[in-house]
Amino acid sequence: MKPRRPPYPNSPETYAHTHGHTRTQGLLTGQEFDARSIPTLLHSIALLGYKNPLLAEAAAQRLAAPGVMASLAPQGVANAMWALGRMDTYHPPAVEAALAAFSANPMSYKPQEVANLLWALTAFRHHPEGAFVLFARSLLQRQDGSQIRAADLATLLYALALFNVAPGTRVMERVEACAMRLVDEAAAAAPQPRVSPSRGGGGAGGISVVELAHMYWGLALLGAVEGPLFERLETELGAAWEREGAEIPQSLLRVTFQGFLASKLESHRRSHGFPELALDALKRAWVAGLGGESNKNGRGRRVDQLAAILDKLKVTYDKRRPTGDGLAVIDIALKAGPERYVALQVVDTADRCANSKQLLGQVVVTGQVLEKNGWEVRHLRASDLDNLTPEMQARFVEDLLRGMGVRVRKAAAAASSSAGNSAAAEGQARGSARRPVGARAAAEAVMEGGAGAAASRVPKARSHR
Numbered sequence: 053m054k055p056r057r058p059p060y061p062n063s064p065e066t067y068a069h070t071h072g073h074t075r076t077q078g079l080l081t082g083q084e085f086d087a088r089s090i091p092t093l094l095h096s097i098a099l100l101g102y103k104n105p106l107l108a109e110a111a112a113q114r115l116a117a118p119g120v121m122a123s124l125a126p127q128g129v130a131n132a133m134w135a136l137g138r139m140d141t142y143h144p145p146a147v148e149a150a151l152a153a154f155s156a157n158p159m160s161y162k163p164q165e166v167a168n169l170l171w172a173l174t175a176f177r178h179h180p181e182g183a184f185v186l187f188a189r190s191l192l193q194r195q196d197g198s199q200i201r202a203a204d205l206a207t208l209l210y211a212l213a214l215f216n217v218a219p220g221t222r223v224m225e226r227v228e229a230c231a232m233r234l235v236d237e238a239a240a241a242a243p244q245p246r247v248s249p250s251r252g253g254g255g256a257g258g259i260s261v262v263e264l265a266h267m268y269w270g271l272a273l274l275g276a277v278e279g280p281l282f283e284r285l286e287t288e289l290g291a292a293w294e295r296e297g298a299e300i301p302q303s304l305l306r307v308t309f310q311g312f313l314a315s316k317l318e319s320h321r322r323s324h325g326f327p328e329l330a331l332d333a334l335k336r337a338w339v340a341g342l343g344g345e346s347n348k349n350g351r352g353r354r355v356d357q358l359a360a361i362l363d364k365l366k367v368t369y370d371k372r373r374p375t376g377d378g379l380a381v382i383d384i385a386l387k388a389g390p391e392r393y394v395a396l397q398v399v400d401t402a403d404r405c406a407n408s409k410q411l412l413g414q415v416v417v418t419g420q421v422l423e424k425n426g427w428e429v430r431h432l433r434a435s436d437l438d439n440l441t442p443e444m445q446a447r448f449v450e451d452l453l454r455g456m457g458v459r460v461r462k463a464a465a466a467a468s469s470s471a472g473n474s475a476a477a478e479g480q481a482r483g484s485a486r487r488p489v490g491a492r493a494a495a496e497a498v499m500e501g502g503a504g505a506a507a508s509r510v511p512k513a514r515s516h517r
Contacts, residue, residue, distance in 0.1 A: 087120045091128035094135035103139045112136055112143035121149035122156065129153050130165035137175035144407065147178050155183055158190040166191045167204040170211045177412065179215050179405040187211075188223045192230065202234045206263040209270025213413045215405065218274060228281045231267055235259060235284055261292045261300055265308045272311035273413045275318045282315070286325035293330040305337035310417060313338075313379065317420050339378055346372055346381045354398045354434045355383045361449045366461040375425040380418055382427065388457040395427040396456075400434045430456060 090111050097104065115121055115132055124132070133150050136143065154161060154169060161169075166187055173180055180187065191200065191208055205227060212219055219227070238259045268285040276282060289308055293300065312334065315322065324331070346352065359371050362384065370385040384396040403415045411419075411431075419429045432452065437445045450460055 087114055087117075088124060088128060090115060091124060091132040091135070094139070095131040098135035098138040105139075105141065108136060108139045108141035109143065112141055112146040116143060116145035116149050121146070121153045124153065126154075126157075126161040126165050130161065130168040133172035134168040137172035140175075142176045142178070142406065144178070147173070147176060151180060151183050154190075155186055158186040159193055161190050163191050163200045163204045167201075167207040170207050174207075174211050174214050177214075177402075177404070177406040179408040179410060181408070184212070184215075184217050184219065188219050188227070192223070192226050200230055200234070202231070202238070202259045202263045202267070205231050205234070206266040206270070209274070210266040211270075213270040213273035216273075216410065216413050216416060224274070224276055228271075228276065228279055232281045232284065235281075235288065239288075259288075261289070261296075262304060264289050264292065265304050265311070269307050269311040269314075272314035272318070273417060277315040277318050277322060283325050290326045290330045293333065294327060297330070297333060302337045302341065305334050306341050309334040309338040310414060313421060314417050317417070317424060342374070342381050343372075346383070348402070351383075351398060351400050351402075354400050357434075357437070358384060358396075358398060358432065358449065361446050364446055365450055365453070367453065367458060375422060375427070377425060380421040380425070382422065385427075386453070386456070386458050388428070392457065393427050394456055394458065395422045395429050397422075397429060397431050398434055399431045 094108070094111055097107070111132075121129060121132075129150050133147070136146065150169065150172075158166075170180075170187060188208065191204060208227065209231075211217075241258060264285055268282070268289060271277065271282050271285070293305075312324065312326070312331070315324070326334070346355070355371060359369070362369050368387070371383070373382045373385040374380070375382065382395040383398045386394040386396055388394045397415075397419065399411065399415070404411050422429050430452075432449075437448065440448060453460055
């Protein structure tokens with residue numbers, strides 16, 4: 053049973069919450085509590101797996117105060133951000149203060165501290181903007197690559213791919229050289245006791261399957277698929293699956309297969325290093341997870357919301373339609389002309405950066421798979437609908453559809469609706485839509501035997517009353 057909402061503002065429950073928040077803030081802001089102790093406090097709590105939103109929020113506010121983050125040692129900055137990430141406490145001013153402290157002296161940070169900062173940014177989906185160059189330089193500051201762990205490089209590559217940042221040829225060459233050295237050293241080392249692949253062990257000696265998969269995924273999304281490192285990672289991942297496939301989480305198999313998809317999109321003629329049985333298992337895990345991914349983090353509710361608006365507009369569409377090759381799911385499939393098939397994808401909060409609003413790497417890959425299947429991809433930001441009344445939402449979507457060339461059989465807006473509202477909605481829709489690439493007569497398969505003919509992409513006719 054859900055807890056009963058307090059009947060009045062001064063209820064005991066409301067007082068306890070407010071009083072607890074005030075006491076927590078008083079503890080962390082008092083003169084007797086040194087701000088430099090906050091990272092140790094947060095780090096200890098996070099290691100114990102304890103989440104206290106009031107404490108974390110109060111700590112983040114204290115850390116965001118002028119001069120506080122700059123007074124911390126690099127380890128303190130990294131530990132504080134890592135702990136806030138573990139406790140799901142995103143406080144933009146604190147994150148910006150941490151980035152400013154790091155940017156002021158990046159070479160004083162150890163590789164693990166850099167990796168912890170990067171991991172926190174990925175947890176927050178906070179794009180570091182121009183600081184990425186400093187992250188790479190700090191992580192690779194030693195010419196021999198010493199002190200860098202496979203986990204550090206995996207975090208760097210994962211962050212670069214998540215935020216769609218190409219670091220440049222020279223940086224990538226150094227990253228790949230370091231990664232190859234670590235893989236070679238791990239493979240040559242004496243075998244270690246096998247541990248759960250989600251926590252360590254497995255893979256190439258002491259490199260975990262998680263680290264191998266995230267390096268592979270990052271390289272694939274960055275387009276670095278032609279070098280020896282990428283081929284080597286495929287070999288190691290294939291061997292890890294043959295050794296302990298049943299122990300590898302399905303989520304990690306899906307990450308690996310998405311990397312494989314991205315590599316084929318980048319270079320479809322490239323031969324891969326996976327055993328056929330391993331590749332089949334990766335694909336099955338990917339396809340089995342598509343339904344869950346399409347409904348993850350409230351996406352299902354958003355797609356249903358858009359479908360309800362289309363029902364009112366009497367638009368023919370198909371909802372959650374798999375592509376011909378079965379490798380992606382279209383949120384809303386529409387026909388905009390004799391040879392124009394539009395995939396209208398809902399972009400929710402979890403699909404983009406929290407600060408810059410850019411699409412995340414995995415969302416971009418999904419769009420590329422749709423385009424490879426012959427669909428013209430457009431995006432609708434769910435946030436564009438949030439502050440509108442139901443009537444205005446219908447008008448907004450109507451303008452978006454008309455701009456795409458989709459037939460709307462019943463206008464949602466009254467004849468007297470103002471042109472200003474229509475123009476505003478059209479401008480927002482254009483801003484959120486990707487540039488169309490044009491429909492193809494037949495889709496080129498991402499994998500052999502994949503995509504179907506153009507006729508199979510026509511949205512199923514629906515009659516809505």
